[in-house]
Amino acid sequence: EIVLTQSPGTLSLSPGERATLSCRASQSVISSYLVWYQQKSGQAPRLLIYGASSRATGVPDRFSGSGYGTDFTLTISRLEPEDFAVYYCQQYGGSPPSWTFGPGTKVEIK
Amino acid sequence: QVQLVESGGGVVQPGRSLRLSCAASGFTFNTYGMHWVRQAPGKGLEWVAVIWYDGSNKYYADSVKGRFTISRDNSKNTLYLQMNSLRAEDTAVYYCARDGGWGGYYRFDSWGQGTLVTVSS
Numbered sequence: 001e002i003v004l005t006q007s008p009g010t011l012s013l014s015p016g017e018r019a020t021l022s023c024r025a026s027q028s029v030i031s032s033y034l035v036w037y038q039q040k041s042g043q044a045p046r047l048l049i050y051g052a053s054s055r056a057t058g059v060p061d062r063f064s065g066s067g068y069g070t071d072f073t074l075t076i077s078r079l080e081p082e083d084f085a086v087y088y089c090q091q092y093g094g095s096p097p098s099w100t101f102g103p104g105t106k107v108e109i110k
Numbered sequence: 111q112v113q114l115v116e117s118g119g120g121v122v123q124p125g126r127s128l129r130l131s132c133a134a135s136g137f138t139f140n141t142y143g144m145h146w147v148r149q150a151p152g153k154g155l156e157w158v159a160v161i162w163y164d165g166s167n168k169y170y171a172d173s174v175k176g177r178f179t180i181s182r183d184n185s186k187n188t189l190y191l192q193m194n195s196l197r198a199e200d201t202a203v204y205y206c207a208r209d210g211g212w213g214g215y216y217r218f219d220s221w222g223q224g225t226l227v228t229v230s231s
Contacts, residue, residue, distance in 0.1 A: 032216070033216045035216070035217045035218075037155075037218070039155075043223075044205055044221040044222065044223055044224055045155065045205075045218070045221055046221070047217060047218060047219055047220075050210065050214070050216075050217045056219075088154065088155055090155075090217070090218075091216075092215075092216030092217070096169050097160065097169050097215075098157065098169070098171070099145070099147075099157040099160070099216070099218075100157065101154055101155040101156065101157065102154075103154045104154045104155075
């Protein structure tokens with residue numbers, strides 16, 4: 001079973017700054033199956049990035065995803081007030097099918 | 111637009127049962143795989159179960175296998191989760207989520223607002 005680790009646990013930044021979030025897998029992950037979600041306080045998660053680097057519909061282009069193998073990154077180029085939230089990475093594994101989330105990174109206002 | 115509305119949550123004693131429902135609208139329900147994902151208070155996300163678009167396959171997280179049953183009624187555009195032998199550690203907000211459709215089975219494209227299940231005596 002692949003385990004996802006996210007770092008840092010909390011990122012304290014100011015609006016306008018760049019945020020770099022890491023997602024590391026215990027084994028190589030098929031890039032197509034690496035996904036990022038945003039969850040604001042009291043809300044359901046929202047799909048942000050799929051296939052490691054493709055933005056979901058309606059996601060601003062300040063969000064970008066990259067990486068392959070065991071190391072993936074979500075970058076927010078310039079933080080807007082609405083971007084302060086928790087971000088989760090997720091991967092899919094087959095045989096039998098399973099879906100695994102990382103523990104999340106909280107991006108908070110400094 | 112896609113809407114997923116969960117219901118059926120509440121407070122239940124350990125060892126008892128509860129059934130959650132998720133009413134879907136705004137898309138062709140019988141062409142998408144559907145999932146339940148849960149989130150314990152203050153914790154991260156945990157995938158619980160999936161059912162194929164036609165109900166032909168179902169898979170579960172080890173933590174709920176043998177106790178929870180996912181099902182769907184495509185004539186009613188509704189997803190269900192039957193939860194038996196509930197434990198305190200099952201306390202969570204339960205979200206229903208739609209997969210990404212053809213080629214997108216690996217991701218959760220749309221989420222409901224969640225329903226809270228509290229297992230406590």
